Amino acid sequence: MTKLLTALLLGLLLFAAGCIPLIPRKQFLSLANDVAFAPELTCEQLKVDFGVPDLPTVKDPAELGIPFERAFVKTADGQTLQVWYIPAQPERGLVLLAYGAVGELPCYLLLTKHLHADGWSMVMYDFQGFGGSTGRPSFNTLVTDHNAVLDWTLARTGRDKVTLMGISVGTLPTVAQAAARPEAVNAVVLDGLLVLRLQVRRAWLLIGGWVEHYMKVFDPRLRIEEQLARVHQPIFAVVYGRDEHAKPWQIRKILSRAPGEVTIVEFPNLMHARGPYLATDEYFARLQ
Structure with missing residues (x-):
């Protein structure tokens, strides 16, 4: 998302100087997708970015000694998503994880390792354009992807409800699904809540009134501040004091x-x- 803000701010300054016309909304969405999503980043690169270069890298749960099932799930728009199902025995519950805008499934196995050790079964998946999934990354396919995986999860496990967990960009479809499908969701975990309107507002500060103009390019279900008003399930949220995308007080208010x-x-x-x-x-102690 930092790349998105930089690119959009540059475009804004050029527009203010009369160098380029206002970016058409369709191009704005394409730009947002291109700079916000980075499926090409490797787990090795992410370890350095996250300050844990010595963290062991593995390719799947089996290399951690954890049995898992790999599946491929069709979406409503005809794409195929790679899904991992990691059952726990004994089981405290089931978590469906939607990760962030970078990397692929193996990059998030630290979460899997700890939650599985605590008795949580997990389902995790690659968004369109990430890892073993087809398609191209887009904000506007996030909910489509999540919906397909949630349907598969309920059918595969026989459960009526699951706990949804979202990290960064993954909080967008997580909240949308909790609001739209309360009968299938018993609780929500949000790590690094991302609010699209805040990102657009920061990028387009100099032309303030255009925020809503550009918000219209996004799936309205991603308006997380509106969707939260419909989430009645318990929410556990992790907030960061040095979060570069929003101040803690902003997240608390939302x-x-x-x-x-x-x-x-x-x-x-x-x-x-x-x-x-x-x-x-x-x-992980706090998640208990």
Whole structure:
């Protein structure tokens, strides 16, 4: 998302100087997708970015000694998503994880390892254009992808409800699904809540009134501040004091719109979504 803000701010300055016309909305969405999503980043690169270069890299749960099932799920728009199902025995519950805008499934196995050890079965998947999935990354396919995986999860496990967990960009479809499908969701975990309107507002500060103009390019279900007002399930949210995408008070204010129980844990000295990596013991202890 930092790349998105930089690119959009540059475009804004050029527009203000009369160098380019206002970016058409269709091009704005394409630009947002191109600079926000980075499926090409390797786990090795992400370890360095996240400050944990010595973290072991594995290709799948089996290399951690954890049995898993690999599946491929069709979406409503005809794409195929790679899905991992990692059952736990005994099982406390089932978590459906939607990860962030970078990397691929193996990059998030630290979460899998700890949650599985605590008795949680997990389903995790690659978005369109990531890892073993087909298609191209886009904000406007996030909910489509999540919906297909949630349907598959319920059918495969025989469960009526699951816990949804989203990290960064993954919080967008997570909240949307919790709002739209309360009968299938018993709780929600949000790590590094991402608010699209805040990102667009920061990028287009000099032409303030155009924020809503550009928000219209996104799937309205991604308007997380509106969707939260429909989420009655318990929410556990992780907030970061040095989050580069939003101030903690902004996230707390938006979370206050949820009518159900909201528990907030803040890591005051960490940047966006760094909790599992830089405060590992405390992070997973708080999730209990």
